[in-house]
Amino acid sequence: MNLTLNLVTVEHSEHKALLRQKTAQIPFPLSPEIQQLIRAMKEKVMALGGVGLAAPQVGHALNLCVYVISEKAKLRRADAAETIPLTVLINASYEPLFGATEKKCDDWESCFSVTSTSKKVARYRRIKYTAQDELGNTIKGIAKGFTARVLQHEIDHLNGVLIIDL
């Protein structure tokens, strides 16, 4: 069965309040419905040609996002140092690597849920993040540069924060 996902936007969607909610933690093992949602989100982010997609953007207030940095996306950013395969993050959070002393840098961002604008957003250069994979294993990592930017953007969605707030 295919799940059709429609994008929720702040400008047009009747469900836009979803974008402002703090999302719910997801229990393990994943239900068949969540597994189906994850498959559909992977397909959607690839179909959109995006670097990330968070569950609230497709109508679900769940702590779940997918991200991917293709070679093409990497080439567009001076601070992109790596490609990342399509990855699922569940129950994700992040913090700046060295707390309040971690530096931020500005760069352009756009968002499928904010169709009216692209803007420069100040993001931490380095973060540490934690999440779970689809089996419930803990994922911990340090991300830098563009990867850190993408993760901050997507995990912010899981806390109801959009680029227009920053």
Ligand code: NI
């Ligand atoms: Ni976004």
